[in-house]
Amino acid sequence: QKEVEQNSGPLSVPEGAIASLNCTYSDRGSQSFFWYRQYSGKSPELIMSIYSNGDKEDGRFTAQLNKASQYVSLLIRDSQPSDSATYLCAVRGWGNNRLAFGKGNQVVVIP
Amino acid sequence: DADVTQTPRNRITKTGKRIMLECSQTKGHDRMYWYRQDPGLGLQLIYYSFDVKDINKGEISDGYSVSRQAQAKFSLSLESAIPNQTALYFCATSGTSANYGYTFGSGTRLTVV
Numbered sequence: 001q002k003e004v005e006q007n008s009g010p011l012s013v014p015e016g017a018i019a020s021l022n023c024t025y026s027d028r029g030s031q032s033f034f035w036y037r038q039y040s041g042k043s044p045e046l047i048m049s050i051y052s053n054g055d056k057e058d059g060r061f062t063a064q065l066n067k068a069s070q071y072v073s074l075l076i077r078d079s080q081p082s083d084s085a086t087y088l089c090a091v092r093g094w095g096n097n098r099l100a101f102g103k104g105n106q107v108v109v110i111p
Numbered sequence: 112d113a114d115v116t117q118t119p120r121n122r123i124t125k126t127g128k129r130i131m132l133e134c135s136q137t138k139g140h141d142r143m144y145w146y147r148q149d150p151g152l153g154l155q156l157i158y159y160s161f162d163v164k165d166i167n168k169g170e171i172s173d174g175y176s177v178s179r180q181a182q183a184k185f186s187l188s189l190e191s192a193i194p195n196q197t198a199l200y201f202c203a204t205s206g207t208s209a210n211y212g213y214t215f216g217s218g219t220r221l222t223v224v
Binding site: 029031032034036041042043044045046051064088090092097099101102103104 | 142144151152153154156159161180199205207209210211213214215216217218220
């Protein structure tokens with residue numbers, strides 16, 4: 001089982017809609033969770049971090065964490081064409097101080 | 112200036128040549144990482160270092176070596192470049208707290224012909 005899985009294929013959403021991305025992880029002791037945005041040919045940029053169960057909101061982004069079910073989600077409200085990018089989920093497990101990255105989900109916002 | 116600087120930004124080299132990619136950071140972090148990224152494969156960890164005297168292999172270290180010259184500098188070398196090492200290479204740094212994410216450099220696009 002891969003440490004961090006992002007299984008959804010490319011996600012196309014109309015401008016103004018909500019984009020929803022999901023990520024599951026295998027290490028039940030994982031302690032910190034991150035979402036990165038990566039534009040094509042550019043470096044990953046940290047957009048959200050979450051450490052405890054529940055929701056965390058920052059502007060149009062909301063991260064949701066459910067440790068019992070071992071998943072973390074990212075919601076992008078009022079999607080804009082500039083949100084078109086690949087979103088990487090990253091998880092830091094207990095006692096392992098490196099981040100494990102998912103392969104990413106591509107989001108395409110259609111004007 | 113960027114927190115994490117990678118040089119060169121782009122490089123074309125010939126098969127069999129030795130090449131060095133350099134990374135420096137101004138965040139004062141102890142931990143540094145080298146990743147490669149190929150289309151559709153996500154980030155693959157090559158090497159990482161938790162302090163100047165600590166070097167560890169990642170998932171795909173074969174054909175690569177690293178040097179941690181100082182807290183701020185971490186270089187990646189391809190001893191004898193081959194075409195399947197053509198990729199986008201990223202350096203990253205992080206603090207020691209579990210709540211730290213990584214800060215990435217802008218990347219080096221390497222082409223081996």
